Amino acid sequence: xxxxxxxxAESRRRIVAAAARRLRAEGADGAGVAEVMAEAGLxxxxxxAHFPGRxxxxxxALAQALAVGRDRWFGGLDGAEGRDVVAAVLGRYxxxxxxxxxxxxxxxxxxxxxxxxxxxxxxxAATEGLEAAAALLAPGAGGRGxxxxxxxxxxxxxxxxxxxxxxxxxxxxxxxCRRLGLSRRDGQEDGxxxxxxxx
Amino acid sequence: xxxxxxxxAESRRRIVAAAARRLRAEGADGAGVAEVMAEAGLxxxxxxAHFPGRxxxxxxALAQALAVGRDRWFGGLDGAEGRDVVAAVLGRYxxxxxxxxxxxxxxxxxxxxxxxxxxxxxxxAATEGLEAAAALLAPGAGGRGxxxxxxxxxxxxxxxxxxxxxxxxxxxxxxxCRRLGLSRRDGQEDGxxxxxxxx
DNA sequence: TGTACATCAGTGAACGCGCGTTCACTGATGTAC
DNA sequence: TGTACATCAGTGAACGCGCGTTCACTGATGTAC
Numbered sequence: 001x002x003x004x005x006x007x008x009a010e011s012r013r014r015i016v017a018a019a020a021r022r023l024r025a026e027g028a029d030g031a032g033v034a035e036v037m038a039e040a041g042l043x044x045x046x047x048x049a050h051f052p053g054r055x056x057x058x059x060x061a062l063a064q065a066l067a068v069g070r071d072r073w074f075g076g077l078d079g080a081e082g083r084d085v086v087a088a089v090l091g092r093y094x095x096x097x098x099x100x101x102x103x104x105x106x107x108x109x110x111x112x113x114x115x116x117x118x119x120x121x122x123x124x125a126a127t128e129g130l131e132a133a134a135a136l137l138a139p140g141a142g143g144r145g146x147x148x149x150x151x152x153x154x155x156x157x158x159x160x161x162x163x164x165x166x167x168x169x170x171x172x173x174x175x176x177c178r179r180l181g182l183s184r185r186d187g188q189e190d191g192x193x194x195x196x197x198x199x
Numbered sequence: 200x201x202x203x204x205x206x207x208a209e210s211r212r213r214i215v216a217a218a219a220r221r222l223r224a225e226g227a228d229g230a231g232v233a234e235v236m237a238e239a240g241l242x243x244x245x246x247x248a249h250f251p252g253r254x255x256x257x258x259x260a261l262a263q264a265l266a267v268g269r270d271r272w273f274g275g276l277d278g279a280e281g282r283d284v285v286a287a288v289l290g291r292y293x294x295x296x297x298x299x300x301x302x303x304x305x306x307x308x309x310x311x312x313x314x315x316x317x318x319x320x321x322x323x324a325a326t327e328g329l330e331a332a333a334a335l336l337a338p339g340a341g342g343r344g345x346x347x348x349x350x351x352x353x354x355x356x357x358x359x360x361x362x363x364x365x366x367x368x369x370x371x372x373x374x375x376c377r378r379l380g381l382s383r384r385d386g387q388e389d390g391x392x393x394x395x396x397x398x
Numbered sequence: 399t400g401t402a403c404a405t406c407a408g409t410g411a412a413c414g415c416g417c418g419t420t421c422a423c424t425g426a427t428g429t430a431c
Numbered sequence: 432t433g434t435a436c437a438t439c440a441g442t443g444a445a446c447g448c449g450c451g452t453t454c455a456c457t458g459a460t461g462t463a464c
Contacts, residue, residue: 003426003427004426004439004440005438008439011441025316025317027312027316028452029228029317032421033415033418034417041240042440042442042447043442043443044418044419046442047418049439053418054419059385089219095249110232110315111312112312112362113311113313113358114360115361115363116301116309117224119325119360120364123363123364126204126363127362127364131365141455144371145371145378146375147375148359148372148375148377149352149356149376152352152357152375152376153355153376156311156353156355156356157340157351157352157355159312159354160329160351162236163312163314163315163317163329164321164325164329165322166330167327167363169326169329170328174346175327175333176343176345176351177346177352179344180345180348180379180383184379184382185385201461202461203405203460206407207407207408210407231449232452241408241409242409242410243409243410244409244411245408247451248406248407248408252451253452258444289448373454
């Protein structure tokens with residue numbers, strides 16, 4: 001038992017990679033089993049030798065996409081100072097190239113509004129992904145809270161920039177979000193941040 | 200031709216209202232014709248007396264939901280000063296009640312990441328909705344750019360707060376985004392807002 | 399006002415289609431001797 | 432090393448199901464006279 005196991009593991013890896021792309025490009029409802037398997041160079045019937053069902057695959061694909069994206073957009077900034085960290089993240093994330101990378105971009109932006117409607121496995125992966133990204137970014141961003149807010153700004157900005165059909169408005173959204181992210185007064189961790197009332 | 204036309208218009212109104220709820224609660228792929236018609240108190244067959252197809256309904260439902268939400272979350276602040284406008288919007292938008300209002304909340308947050316994958320009619324409605332919201336908010340927010348960025352922060356924050364399965368983290372996201380929205384140094388419209396490179 | 403006919407919003411069965419999943423089968427890989 | 436058998440990743444047809452859409456039909460509403 002060696003060649004066979006290696007090949008199976010390699011197939012599984014390709015399936016997850018294909019699912020991670022399709023999931024971001026087509027959304028949670030759009031990444032079909034047959035489509036993913038075809039992209040992995042297999043036929044759909046063999047899928048259940050690797051996963052108990054579609055949702056298990058999507059959860060793993062999401063977790064993988066988020067793990068890769070975490071390093072890519074929020075990582076590698078250990079040496080930098082606070083303000084530079086924020087600027088670097090904004091520059092990496094909110095730009096036309098990332099906007100165009102539908103199947104290879106940040107999974108938060110690709111699926112943000114789907115998580116609320118997704119099943120427990122996907123929500124779990126999303127939660128762990130956000131926790132991990134916030135933890136990675138917290139030192140440079142000035143704490144967990146600012147890290148979370150920066151991520152939210154990036155995710156909302158990229159999703160809206162991708163969603164509008166007017167390129168000028170789309171560019172404007174990216175630019176405006178970069179600016180807001182940079183415009184924070186330094187050093188304050190106080191304040192309530194607004195009332196909880198209203199709606 | 201009077202009673203009949205009135206009843207038809209009333210049916211249509213109920214169909215659009217039901218679609219606007221379902222669309223936000225279930226997503227673009229989840230708002231089925233039969234489901235929407237049942238919620239409007241009708242059977243699915245009669246749908247095509249009102250709309251040429253499903254996508255036309257969804258586009259109209261989205262436009263309506265965005266129009267209502269625009270006044271609700273971004274409007275009625277004509278008298279307020281800049282900083283108060285931003286605080287009011289953040290308080291209205293990023294709170295637990297709105298987070299829980301899945302089928303009656305802001306359509307941007309409910310569908311943000313779906314727009315990029317949606318057909319032209321939905322993208323058009325989303326674009327017009329964002330333009331209109333930014334125009335409404337621009338005077339109080341200090342310009343169109345800051346208005347767009349504030350909307351993106353709200354949308355990203357609410358989508359992430361809804362997506363995670365950990366209530367404490369969800370609260371933290373709301374709080375952190377309110378804080379970031381309020382932390383802007385006043386009066387600056389300059390700056391590039393970060394590089395366009397990277398990805 | 400009353401009567402005969404026309405219209406058409408709404409009904410419910412049926413359609414074609416794509417999807418997730420199941421299953422009998424195949425053939426390369428692994429094991430026993 | 433060689434041979435007989437076992438395993439199991441992958442194939443492709445078939446399934447049940449839900450969906451958007453179509454269509455013949457119904458009955459209340461509207462029109463003509």
